[in-house]
Amino acid sequence: MAVYEDWSTERAAQVIAEHRHLEGATMPILHALQETFGFVPDPAVPMIAESLNLSRAEVYGVLTFYHDFRRAAPGHHVVKMCAAEACQSMGGKALADYAEDRFGVGMGETSPDGKITLEPIYCLGLCACSPSALVDGQLVGRLDRAAIDEMAECFAAGKDFGDA
């Protein structure tokens, strides 16, 4: 489980200042903000715009174009299951259905208790050991039902996957 900082304007300003000197700094700043806060809170948009001398609309356009950037906090645990072809060839789809059932959350959603976010991802480059997933930033290959069960149990017990 990733631990993020609470939103603070000062902290955001600091993160922006650390990256603003880069060529094409928008993406590195958005990544850095998301890494700090877990998502890119709305008040960050005008701050980035001002710092890079862009319009708010431009920054907003970038923020919303890319699938990775979040505008709301994710669940405590984020499970991204590969939905691309090689993983499908090894039963990835059925496994994704199983995960939805087991976690009680639909693909692309966060559980109402804020515990788990389940999302598709398109290829982790682990296609020779499919199906695969990225679980709280950890790569997992040769994924099966037993691994999903273990995840569900760990999360329910307030632990990280693999810390059994």
Added chain:
Amino acid sequence: MKSPRIFVPNDATAVACGANRVAHKLEHELLARGVTADITRNGSRGLFWLEPLIEVETEKGRVGYGPVKPSDVESLLHAGLLHGGDHPLCVGLVDEIPYLKKQTRLTFARVGIIDPLSLTDYEAHGGYRGLKRAMEIGPSATVEEVVESGLRGRGGAGFPTGIKWRTVAAAPAEQRYIVCNADEGDSGTFADRLIMEADPFCLIEGMTIAGLAVGATRGYVYSRSEYPLSFVVMEKAIEKARDAGLLGKNILGSGHDFDLEMRMGAGAYVCGEETALLESLEGKRGLVRAKPPLPAHKGLFQQPTVINNLVSLATVPVILDKGGSFYRDFGMGRSRGTMPIQLAGNIKYGGLFETAFGISLGELVNDIGGGTASGRPVKAVQAGGPLGAYLPVSQFDTPFDYEAFAAKDALIGHGGIVVFDDTVDLARMAHFAMEFCAHESCGKCTPCRIGSTRGAETLEKVIAGEKREQNLELLRDLCDTMKLGSLCALGGFTPYPVLSALNHFPEDFGATPSLPAAAE
């Protein structure tokens, strides 16, 4: 006595299959036994079905064990792992494994063998010889060496790399750039990832040579958020190269400057398209640019830019070291040199197989790859990623060659081959292709943005058996529109997986009603 050198891969696939836990357990057990051993975290050899693969240096060569679980470590040590002792997981001398032995590793020569972050290892295995030669012969001879090699872009389009470099070198500019396309979004591919994690200095050297050759002083590697480990390894390698004077000002006293930065994408497949990638690097939405102007004339920040796939750039050091004609002697027809073919999906021996162009698809899937992992018959393979065609077994005699694939309306793309067994439903895969295009469309042109959504809906109707004939006709029309009216290959090539699925597997679309089972 010299302490034995043990290798445990720090490659994403190996790690995803437990390599870090194996390494910890091994350290722990060695400590408990009071044995000192040197554990090197190498990259993977690319024989992924064996990962995590532990290797031990012995007098006869490196002996391998895999796939290893943490719970195997004790029995391995008991069996004499440190001296290459016998054990049920022992695969013998790794270099003698037929899968490796049959390969021609030019670009991937060091992959899995060296410590990825050791410049000493890198140079001991031929590293930086290419750059030194490039410095001796000078920029224009370097470009001509790449032209001579016949190297074509490994990112998909197959454009001659040397010709691209010539254009950039000739374009007047204040600032030129080298951009490495490491966005590797195709399912079934991991060649870029393997280089970044197993031999990052090879990419750094290739980009430095490119910089010297065309007069560029800055470079970017644009990789993906899906490759977290690659990013970390690359950043460390760049730092080390800088500290050693191999990046930065006056490289190796040559008077040339070149420096490099990593950048991370954010989950947009279309950003692998070169102009969308440049937009993204500039901090914008990943919208595809109309061409002309070509990136070679007006690329990053409107400056002349070499944008090449990672494998193209990582192949440059060996070309400079051994000569363009050496490289050119491998291959067939207009496909020169070697290709890292990536065997993926439902395959018994999945991994990276670098070989000269010309090997047949069937040999790759059946002889090298061992058929399916499930043990069921192969039904189809998708070659070249999500924009590539599905090929049936009846086309397995096709040689791996740009033109031979094009003649079958197929792509070699970035060299990925995804195998499916007989449980696959090609109508559903066609539907996925349309959905994927809709999901990833940059939105600039209607045929791609709207056509793919319509295509997915139409296929849903076909799958539901609704007005099948009319809907299939509509689907073919849509595909024509997408092929002709799309600005880039996302919209323009999505019809290939769709139509190949339909043409080769009409029964999955219910197009030809299957014979009724014996009447009651």
